[in-house]
Amino acid sequence: xxxxxxxxxxxxxxxxxxxxxxxxxxxxxxxxRAGVFDIGLEGKMLVGAFAGAAxxxxxxxxxxxxxxxxxxxxxFAMIHGFASITHRGNQIVSGVAINFIAAGSTIMLGxxxxxxxxxxxxxxxxxxxxxxxxxxxEALRAVPILGPIxxxxxxxxxxxVYLAFLxxxxxxxxxxxxxxxxxxxxxGENPAAVDTAGISVAWLRYRALICTGVLTGIAGAYLSMVxxxxxxxxxxxxxxxxxxxxxxxxxxxxVNAMFACLLFGFLDALSIRLQGTPxxxxxxxxxxxxxxxxxxxxxxxxxxxIGKAIPPRAGGVPYVKER
Amino acid sequence: MSTPYAKLPAWxxxxxxxxxxxxxxxxxxxxxxxxxxxxxxxAAVILVEGAFGRGSGIAxxxxxxxxxxxxxxxxxxxxxxxLFNIGGEGQGYIAGLGIGIVCLAFDSVLPWWLTFxxxxxxxxxxxxxxxxxxxxxxxxxxxxxxxxxxMFNFIAASVMVYALVGFLKPPSSMAPQTRTFLDGAQxxxxxxxxxxxxxxxxxxxxNICFLLALVMAFLVWLLIWxxxxxxxxxxxxxxxxxxxxxxxxxxxxxxxxxxxxxxLAGMMALNPTMGDxxxxxxxFVSGAGFVGIAVALMGRLHPVGxxxxxxxFGMLYQGGAxxxxxxxxxxxxxxxxxxxxxxxxxxALEHMFRPYxxxxxxxxxxxxxxxxxxxxxxx
Numbered sequence: 001x002x003x004x005x006x007x008x009x010x011x012x013x014x015x016x017x018x019x020x021x022x023x024x025x026x027x028x029x030x031x032x033r034a035g036v037f038d039i040g041l042e043g044k045m046l047v048g049a050f051a052g053a054a055x056x057x058x059x060x061x062x063x064x065x066x067x068x069x070x071x072x073x074x075x076f077a078m079i080h081g082f083a084s085i086t087h088r089g090n091q092i093v094s095g096v097a098i099n100f101i102a103a104g105s106t107i108m109l110g111x112x113x114x115x116x117x118x119x120x121x122x123x124x125x126x127x128x129x130x131x132x133x134x135x136x137x138e139a140l141r142a143v144p145i146l147g148p149i150x151x152x153x154x155x156x157x158x159x160x161v162y163l164a165f166l167x168x169x170x171x172x173x174x175x176x177x178x179x180x181x182x183x184x185x186x187x188g189e190n191p192a193a194v195d196t197a198g199i200s201v202a203w204l205r206y207r208a209l210i211c212t213g214v215l216t217g218i219a220g221a222y223l224s225m226v227x228x229x230x231x232x233x234x235x236x237x238x239x240x241x242x243x244x245x246x247x248x249x250x251x252x253x254x255v256n257a258m259f260a261c262l263l264f265g266f267l268d269a270l271s272i273r274l275q276g277t278p279x280x281x282x283x284x285x286x287x288x289x290x291x292x293x294x295x296x297x298x299x300x301x302x303x304x305x306i307g308k309a310i311p312p313r314a315g316g317v318p319y320v321k322e323r
Numbered sequence: 324m325s326t327p328y329a330k331l332p333a334w335x336x337x338x339x340x341x342x343x344x345x346x347x348x349x350x351x352x353x354x355x356x357x358x359x360x361x362x363x364x365x366a367a368v369i370l371v372e373g374a375f376g377r378g379s380g381i382a383x384x385x386x387x388x389x390x391x392x393x394x395x396x397x398x399x400x401x402x403x404x405x406l407f408n409i410g411g412e413g414q415g416y417i418a419g420l421g422i423g424i425v426c427l428a429f430d431s432v433l434p435w436w437l438t439f440x441x442x443x444x445x446x447x448x449x450x451x452x453x454x455x456x457x458x459x460x461x462x463x464x465x466x467x468x469x470x471x472x473x474m475f476n477f478i479a480a481s482v483m484v485y486a487l488v489g490f491l492k493p494p495s496s497m498a499p500q501t502r503t504f505l506d507g508a509q510x511x512x513x514x515x516x517x518x519x520x521x522x523x524x525x526x527x528x529x530n531i532c533f534l535l536a537l538v539m540a541f542l543v544w545l546l547i548w549x550x551x552x553x554x555x556x557x558x559x560x561x562x563x564x565x566x567x568x569x570x571x572x573x574x575x576x577x578x579x580x581x582x583x584x585x586x587l588a589g590m591m592a593l594n595p596t597m598g599d600x601x602x603x604x605x606x607f608v609s610g611a612g613f614v615g616i617a618v619a620l621m622g623r624l625h626p627v628g629x630x631x632x633x634x635x636f637g638m639l640y641q642g643g644a645x646x647x648x649x650x651x652x653x654x655x656x657x658x659x660x661x662x663x664x665x666x667x668x669x670x671a672l673e674h675m676f677r678p679y680x681x682x683x684x685x686x687x688x689x690x691x692x693x694x695x696x697x698x699x700x701x702x
Contacts, residue, residue, distance in 0.1 A: 039409075039469070079667075089671030092407055092469050096616055097671055100663025105355065107656040112359035118654070241473050248470065286489075292481035295474040299456075302466035302474075311467070 048220020378522025450589020
């Protein structure tokens, strides 16, 4: 029974840890499917986290915080669009720039406005998204096997967790069952064809980036308003890049993205759980190895040893109407 | 890629446009300063005075610049070959492993002038090795070099933590760093050069790595513009197709360019470890690899430009420290913002002001812009 409880706990933290990855990964999905590489997921999450926590603590409302996180994150996505769509700049350079601006400005503004060493004030209960306990969760906890699964895994998360997992089928529906989705995928594969059909490539890509901004904003808000009761400097800690890795791992498909993020979240949860405990057979695994595993897996995948990841064809190439 | 823009006179291309881009970046940074309620002009004065006002300020500026020259050159060499090496951070970090092993092994037996060359080779080799795998995967299996080098940054961080909490640190110590190097692995300071000009320096970490950086800048210039290999690299960077037709081996050129780039990034680790702290500590690179991107873009991928841009960034780092001291509302993270703005305006938005400059030139003297001027204005 101890083992079972341990597994439930690891799975529970897997869900918590994979939510920001999942949101960022889906965010990247929209922009990359539209042919815009986005290294700046990390930075957009970071500004989202900061704006969310700052607004929530100033206005004492979690919803205003979430709104602000989305707004600022979208604004940064628009900078990326302005540079890489309108001015046809290098998309990777632009993404790197956004990460820098985000890392610097969140700490500096945080320090100037709240003077707590780059943190925002700790959020009071009403200012963050609380866990939602499903009906009967406590009563059913005593039921063997199913009880803990219902009470720990399914119930007791914040609204943003459920939202994140609902966005997965929604994204699938948008991409593969709507006209917007069809055009969005087309613009990532062959923008000239879309242009010939009389649809604005730039406007489509801008709309894709707005979706990206909204999702990274929610991801940031989750970090600072659910996982942590306030903003801490550099709190994204590379999650934007892991999300990018997960996106490649998922071969740019929404449902795969969910599984890839759950896998990376699971590795993270496991490495926290296994810190210092020796495994049967293998012996003691260094924590650093577990931490590096998502990156190593991505490299192996990129090398084409676990199936081939083929990116959208027009990815990274600015569209020029006439040549 | 064919440029959709008309030609400008060289001085405008390499002088005027970068200066305009830089100026816009600093104007936006000025707004950020205003946002936190400080006077941007006073901030600028404090920054410049902090960097160049006193002898030790200059020494610190050049010390920071040393690291940035290496990382800037690293980015530039890869960029000439059309590759974006974003992994300078990891390549520099992992080079610390090589330096650490060499220094711990030899610092008690060899004098510094023998340890130094061995450490140079070790750092360059580690950096090159760390770039080799992404390069191979790009060349042979088509994996995107940007993603793989980012992944390798994280892997390097994990490896270094493992090494520093494991076999590199002395068993008796808790801190994740090597023991302090003995005299045999401490590089001589260069502060006396500045003292020749009459300035007084109490303690500043400027060391002979600065000279090594200048030599490397010259060698990179030689490589890119005066050798066959450099020519091949530039050809591949301009047009992989043309390079293929010319019989240049894609695999070979990608791997060589990335290894040189990685070696330069690795050498950047010499400056903070052997030159300043005299140990290898956790996170000793602290973002210098990423600064290289800004430096290379601002220096327009030319070694002379890179040295100047590195000194400018050294100035920002040193002056920024003074600024954080004088104006509590501004922390050292202001530099990170400026860095980001420089990358944005000098890199991603480098063509934003070009049409206006072209229009201006065309209106003064149509001939200086050539016949394509009319087409260029439309673009």
